[in-house]
């Protein structure tokens with residue numbers, strides 16, 4: 001029941017958001033085009049959410065950042081338990097919330113939407129960063145994710161994991177203790193990564209083009225869900241490869257806002 005409650009809240013929020021006049025629409029902006037101060041603002045926003053106390057009494061969540069991760073975890077549990085919701089909601093695919101063309105056919109942006117609300121009410125820096133639609137233009141790093149600007153230790157998310165535990169050791173999140181996962185098992189752990197240039201090739205422009213060539217949404221959905229989508233999770237590896245607890249790595253959000261743009265680009269083709 002608790003899972004259903006959160007989905008109802010998210011749908012209600014999505015409806016009210018879509019009905020309200022949009023006076024300052026978000027502008028998408030790729031990470032590699034940001035100034036250093038814009039990058040630091042986004043990273044500061046992430047750290048802000050990690051410091052804020054939780055309010056939703058979700059199991060194991062110790063911050064607002066982890067509440068969003070917990071919603072993702074609960075959402076996937078719902079997918080396993082419900083046939084109806086498996087159809088409309090069980091996908092990592094980015095979507096346009098309740099858009100006229102796609103309505104309930106699309107999966108919900110179940111963590112990106114409340115994330116925007118959190119930013120607005122809790123962390124002004126975070127809201128500014130998110131509302132401008134920051135995303136990781138992953139085609140640029142396809143096949144060479146190990147040298148991505150995203151992984152810069154001072155103006156990015158830190159680099160690869162190391163050692164047998166694969167914990168990240170540099171960057172602003174090196175000391176972050178995550179309390180959710182792995183999978184549905186909740187215990188303290190670090191952010192792990194195992195970068196793979198080979199896996200990141202799945203996000204190449206050629207793969208995006210294949211999906212954009214699909215004329216029906218089911219085909220496009222399955223195509224994006226497969227290769228462009230797999231490139232980010234597989235290219236970063238570690239926690240990002242955990243289908244349940246992957247939002248424990250802040251890179252997940254920046255990556256999925258890119259997928260949202262890939263989807264939006266497909267929608268604009270006709």
Ligand SMILES: [Cu+2]
Nearest residue numbers: 092093229233
């Ligand atoms: Cu995903």
